[in-house]
Amino acid sequence: MKKAISLICMVLIIGMLSACSGGNSEKTSKDDNKLTAWAWNINVPVLEAAAERYKKENPDFELEIVELGREDVYQKLTTGLQAGGQGLPDIVLVEDDRIQGYAEAYPKAFLDLKKYGFEEQKDKFPTSKTDLLTVNDKVVGFPFDGGPTGVFYRTDMFEEAGVKAEDIETWDQFIEAGKTIKEKTGKAMLGLDLNGDDGLYRMMMNQQGSLYFDDKGELVLTSEQSMNAAKVIKQLKDEGLVKNTVGWDAWISAMVSGEVATAPSGAWLSGSITGQGKDTSGKWGVIPLPAFEEGGNRASNLGGSNYVIMENTNMKQEAYDFLEFFSTDEETQLEAMKGGLFPTLNTIYDEPVFTEKQEFFTNQPIWQTFTQQMDSIPSVNYTGNYSVAMDESIKAQSEAVSGKVSIEDAYKAAEDRLKNRVK
Template sequence: MTITRRHALLLGAALSVSLLATACGSSGDGGSGAAATQGASTDDLQAALDAGGSITVWAWEPTLKKVVADFQTKYPKVKVNLVNAGTGNDQYTALQNAVKAGSGVPDVAQIEYYALPQFALGKAVADLTAFGADKLDGTFTPGPWGAVHSGSGIYGLPMDSGPMALFYNKDVFDKHKIEVPATWDEYIAAAKKLHDADPKAYITNDTGDAGFTTSMIWQAGGKPYQVDGTKVSVNFADTGTQKFTSAWQQLVSGKLVAPVSSWSDAWYKGLGDGSIATLVIGAWMPANLETGVKAGAGKWRVAPMPQWESGGKATSENGGSSLAVPEAAAGKKLAYAFAKYASVDEGAQARVDGGAFPATKAQLESPAFRDKKFAYFGDQQINQVLAESASQVVPGWSYLPYQVYANSVFNDTVGKAYISGTTLQDGLKAWQDASVKYGQEQGFTVR
């Protein structure tokens, strides 16, 4: 989805303006807003399912269509209205508008991990510990489980995950006798060797992407964001950030990355013809390659994410979504029951069968999942690599409680490093300054 800068700025402002305000709960029956405070036991949730009712789910993820059908078959008295209110930022704008208006709020909303803190701090989504979400500790892999926490609260159930790995074109590597890089130093060396051998070929593409940059800093052990309620610090001078910038700057300055934007027609073409030889990206990527890069069938493979230190075993997350229950939802009990069904119970397997990458340990550790062969990847059992990555995500990462806005100004700051003499480190300092200024304007205590 293409998001204009104006749209993103308006979204960031709309969300952050209400961050420090308390969202109003709705009144209604036993499944209403009061349930978030009073809580609901397993028996209460089952009773709500048996009694039935109607809930509205806002989500764009395609595998949920099958989940909804299965859920309604199991609980025939429950009607689920699945609505695509827009992808990502479009839905967040609609959700925030509904919350402000006090009407039209869905009972369940898909919210990406990076955006969830904004809704949690603004009390726009309910703390699910009241429904027993805390008892799911150990059910999910560390990255997604950590992402749905804010303070002592749990504000969503992980729906999928994006542990990072190295996707590479084996045909290109074999042609130029390039070994699969195990470290970032080896990756840089491979970039130079490839581009020297074929000036039209690049190790990867990059024109500046906030999600990729923060994921790389995360893997390097960086923790530029520290969040304690409305107290926030932003510091891109930490060691982890500098590890990333010192390495990636070599690729940018050496013109060793293709100046092609991800998800563009040129990007798909490059992935198909071998002129873009690798992607360092989340585990949700295989289905996109299979459907969007048919010319690459049989050529691509998956390897562990290159490491900052030889022998290391550190990864990070890139992407992924949760299912949250808005505080103003009219049917919280049914909403939570559906979210749990979709993310933990039978729906979790249905989504994996539909091509989603799981956040649940049960699916990740299943032999059927790990041993599946993918014809597109030369019959490689790629899930073994991806599941291992999920277990190696560096803990302790935090996003800003206004990350949506911060990401919207990434190209105005860090993005300049790709089109001018600005360095990545200087660009990150500018991004830091912009994030600090904006946070202070919104009422946060920021340093």
């Protein structure tokens, strides 16, 4: 009898513990009828502010935002997709260079926004974004921020060297300007991590309408566009115009401490420069990326992100309605700009902030420089093999600038290796 009573008590205790454990576990919209979103860093306060505004018109709306590290989001997203969608939220932030890979590897993972009316909003965004998000005739995400590019430059160094930044229209002119600046000031033209990153190469490829793959998914590391980009990078190195900056911190430090004269990058770099180089206010300007030939395209992109809705959410319409508001609400886009994100919503570009002179940037309306190129950014095909292609591209760049092999041989070897890796 005592054993029976003890067994009953044990079962009851286990049941109570299980109930308590369930109450403390991470909830999803399936459990508590609220939307859940995963995001990181500066994106979180933008989501929070938008949710508060949306709730004013939709009082029953609830959004739980789970802040995770960027790589944690991808790790958990991948794990959840491999498990058939288990443990995933309703909404996830995914960057431009990742979204095609996920959509191709898991074709049923994301809600097709075309079925919910996205076509009515499509013209509010640049084609480079809507093309990116159209995978297998499905629209798999809402465009959010972008990375239109430009050359951030130190006006004080250019003035000391007698170089006018606005006269630089081509990469050849950029190199010549770099030589003059090096001669007059002793400073390098730009910082690059030639053995660890190929950001400049990617910008150059994008402005030529390409990347590691063409629009059909064929490798183009040995293409004319690739050779154009690689030759400029090698010439910059050979002319002594590059400061070796290994890693993000060294790159930023070289800019704000005055070790380099320029930084070709995405618009988002403005946040890092103004944040970490407060004492350099009034010593910066921005020009469009140089072209490969006079009159050539100077628009490119580096970075950007989007929001996807998981197909297995039980709140499809609710998630769509909120993200449609989020991605087209002008106040939300202005909120995003405070954190350094650049909105891709084109209906906002006539707002005063885009034409206001920025004291930090020598009273230049730098946002206008970026908005003017949004419609000219070529669409590119990242594919699901983007990360391995980047790995081989960086190896090729490192080998090419070392001088041990020719540029052509370095990129041919990389393309051959990549073909084996993506079989």
